[in-house]
Amino acid sequence: MDKIINIKNLNKIYGTTIKTQVLFDINLSFDSGSFNSIIGASGSGKSSLLNILGTLDKPTSGELYINGKLTTNMNKNELAELRNETIGFIFQFHHLIPEFTALENVLIPHMIKNKGRIPKDIKEKAEDLMNLVGLSKVKNNLATNMSGGQQQRAAIARSLINNPSIVLADEPTGNLDSESTETVYKMLRDINEKFKTTFIIVTHDKKIAEMTDRIIEIKDGKINLDILR
Amino acid sequence: MSLPFKIALRFLKSNIGQTILIIIGISIGVSVQVFIGSLIQGLQKSLLDTTIGSSPHITILSTNDNKLIGDWKEKVNIIEDFSDIKTISVSSDSPSFINFNNKTESVLIRGFLPDKANNIYKIENNIYEGKFPSEEYQVLVGKELSDSLGLFIGDKIEIITPQREMIDFTISGFYDLKIASINRSWIITNLETSQKVFDFGDFVTSIEIQVNEVFDADLIASNIISSLNSSEIDVQNWKDQNQQLLSGLNGQSVSSIMIQVFVMISVLLGIASVLAISVVQRSKQIGILKAMGIKDKSSSMIFIYQGLLLGLAGALVGVFLGLGLSFMFSKFAVNPDGTPVVPLYLDYSFIALSAIIATAASVIAALIPARKTSKLNPIEVIRNG
Numbered sequence: 001m002d003k004i005i006n007i008k009n010l011n012k013i014y015g016t017t018i019k020t021q022v023l024f025d026i027n028l029s030f031d032s033g034s035f036n037s038i039i040g041a042s043g044s045g046k047s048s049l050l051n052i053l054g055t056l057d058k059p060t061s062g063e064l065y066i067n068g069k070l071t072t073n074m075n076k077n078e079l080a081e082l083r084n085e086t087i088g089f090i091f092q093f094h095h096l097i098p099e100f101t102a103l104e105n106v107l108i109p110h111m112i113k114n115k116g117r118i119p120k121d122i123k124e125k126a127e128d129l130m131n132l133v134g135l136s137k138v139k140n141n142l143a144t145n146m147s148g149g150q151q152q153r154a155a156i157a158r159s160l161i162n163n164p165s166i167v168l169a170d171e172p173t174g175n176l177d178s179e180s181t182e183t184v185y186k187m188l189r190d191i192n193e194k195f196k197t198t199f200i201i202v203t204h205d206k207k208i209a210e211m212t213d214r215i216i217e218i219k220d221g222k223i224n225l226d227i228l229r
Numbered sequence: 230m231s232l233p234f235k236i237a238l239r240f241l242k243s244n245i246g247q248t249i250l251i252i253i254g255i256s257i258g259v260s261v262q263v264f265i266g267s268l269i270q271g272l273q274k275s276l277l278d279t280t281i282g283s284s285p286h287i288t289i290l291s292t293n294d295n296k297l298i299g300d301w302k303e304k305v306n307i308i309e310d311f312s313d314i315k316t317i318s319v320s321s322d323s324p325s326f327i328n329f330n331n332k333t334e335s336v337l338i339r340g341f342l343p344d345k346a347n348n349i350y351k352i353e354n355n356i357y358e359g360k361f362p363s364e365e366y367q368v369l370v371g372k373e374l375s376d377s378l379g380l381f382i383g384d385k386i387e388i389i390t391p392q393r394e395m396i397d398f399t400i401s402g403f404y405d406l407k408i409a410s411i412n413r414s415w416i417i418t419n420l421e422t423s424q425k426v427f428d429f430g431d432f433v434t435s436i437e438i439q440v441n442e443v444f445d446a447d448l449i450a451s452n453i454i455s456s457l458n459s460s461e462i463d464v465q466n467w468k469d470q471n472q473q474l475l476s477g478l479n480g481q482s483v484s485s486i487m488i489q490v491f492v493m494i495s496v497l498l499g500i501a502s503v504l505a506i507s508v509v510q511r512s513k514q515i516g517i518l519k520a521m522g523i524k525d526k527s528s529s530m531i532f533i534y535q536g537l538l539l540g541l542a543g544a545l546v547g548v549f550l551g552l553g554l555s556f557m558f559s560k561f562a563v564n565p566d567g568t569p570v571v572p573l574y575l576d577y578s579f580i581a582l583s584a585i586i587a588t589a590a591s592v593i594a595a596l597i598p599a600r601k602t603s604k605l606n607p608i609e610v611i612r613n614g
């Protein structure tokens with residue numbers, strides 16, 4: 001299988017005067033279309049790794065290849081385009097842009113790609129995604145008028161609008177009850193099977209991790225376990 | 230509609246209180262500009278009008294002892310071919326004494342070609358009784374002189390020429406040119422009468438000119454000097470004789486520009502600081518947009534568009550506010566006779582320029598926050614809360 005993401009000898013050190021190394025010499029690759037989870041204790045470096053995988057942060061040393069292309073020497077515009085077209089994000093803390101409605105938020109990645117235009121089929125696709133995450137009733141609410149769980153589900157819909165080949169999710173179900181958590185995972189799984197989208201999901205929930213094909217455990221900035229099932 | 234424009238509009242809409250506040254700020258600045266500008270320009274126009282509106286801008290006199298200018302028709306023809314000449318009038322003037330009821334006054338007899346002189350002095354409009362001399366030896370007398378001598382139409386007054394000849398003139402009417410010194414000293418008759426009485430033959434004593442662009446009077450005057458090329462004439466223009474007025478006008482213009490510049494600067498600083506704060510307020514949104522792949526240029530454009538929209542709205546409201554203010558001023562700040570204290574001059578190109586400058590300034594003020602936005606790293610916002 002193709003390696004859609006490949007990292008080599010990756011290190012991350014925060015700070016310039018007081019240096020804290022949070023990732024140590026990581027070598028890791030992900031198969032295209034795979035469904036992965038990253039687990040680990042709080043502060044172990046899961047978000048740090050995910051942000052680097054998403055090209056939002058730069059590694060202190062090491063190389064990151066996405067679709068076989070080295071990203072570490074791309075400029076800001078090239079990275080922005082790469083993110084927009086190939087990566088869908090579900091963030092740990094921030095979800096939606098509060099000035100826009102849920103549906104508009106879902107459409108924003110497409111508007112970035114398509115100079116603000118929204119063709120009819122994309123609008124329909126956004127509505128379908130809203131149905132999929134169970135938000136058709138509140139799709140025209142401003143983000144501020146939705147619950148934390150609803151915002152998180154809208155963020156999931158948004159991550160999928162541009163048909164990304166990779167979805168990076170940081171605690172995507174952190175605000176959901178166990179029942180909704182399970183439905184959301186089933187949904188992500190469906191998408192993974194239908195569109196062959198690669199998923200990398202950070203979670204601290206062992207039960208959830210066990211539903212994925214591969215579990216990577218990070219401990220103190222190093223890969224402690226890498227279980228393929 | 231591009232995405233940055235959509236986002237800009239939405240940001241402005243969602244924080245409508247702040248938006249209105251900035252628009253009010255800009256519009257107050259613009260309205261002050263429009264009002265002060267119109268006021269100062271009106272003031273200058275009316276000052277110029279009262280000073281030189283009804284007097285010659287360029288005067289040609291003789292340097293000969295007898296004060297006479299020959300070949301005046303030829304000279305007038307030459308000057309007429311200049312561009313920018315509004316009107317040319319010739320006169321035959323001489324100081325004299327008049328005698329009425331044993332009272333003697335020293336006066337200036339002015340002989341005009343009535344049509345031409347009217348263009349400059351508006352005599353016809355200012356005859357409040359009687360009419361312009363239509364026959365020889367008829368004269369118009371000014372208000373102050375007629376009051377002090379107790380004159381009536383048809384009265385005969387005796388003129389004593391510098392050559393000590395005595396001639397009777399008949400009063401055909403009274404004028405009031407609104408300038409007491411003129412009303413007291415000028416006795417107006419027609420050119421032929423004056424030339425005959427003072428033995429001037431076909432000579433005149435002055436050629437008086439009004440031009441369209443009053444501030445070019447000195448240039449036109451020097452052109453006239455070179456094309457007439459005569460050592461027997463002296464060409465004067467109003468600017469030489471009104472240096473104080475000119476420097477006053479200049480000072481006014483400079484202080485008006487200063488006021489406008491400072492008003493604009495304070496408005497600018499206001500917009501720049503509010504927009505700078507709004508970048509901080511929106512850093513989370515910008516971070517999310519950047520993570521989703523918006524390019525730095527587009528994210529900067531969000532703030533440029535905000536500046537543009539605020540500037541346009543502020544300029545528009547400000548122009549209306551300024552016009553309203555000007556209108557109120559000319560309506561309520563009036564003299565006892567109902568005319569405005571200062572007649573405002575609405576120069577539409579000046580108003581449009583103020584609006585354009587305010588809009589451009591708002592865009593420039595938005596450049597600072599726009600730059601800040603492009604430097605914002607999404608990771609700063611995405612990481613933690």
Ligand SMILES: Nc1ncnc2c1ncn2[C@@H]1O[C@H](COP(=O)(O)OP(=O)(O)OP(=O)(O)O)[C@@H](O)[C@H]1O
Binds near residue numbers: 014040044
């Ligand atoms: N900007 C930063 N500067 C310095 N240290 C940082 C910075 N960001 C994160 N860290 C540190 O790096 C370590 C890893 O943080 P990270 O956010 O990756 O952990 P995590 O595994 O996602 O934890 P959690 O499960 O709580 O989200 C932590 O010790 C954290 O304090």
Ligand SMILES: [Mg+2]
Binds near residue numbers: 046047
């Ligand atoms: Mg984390």
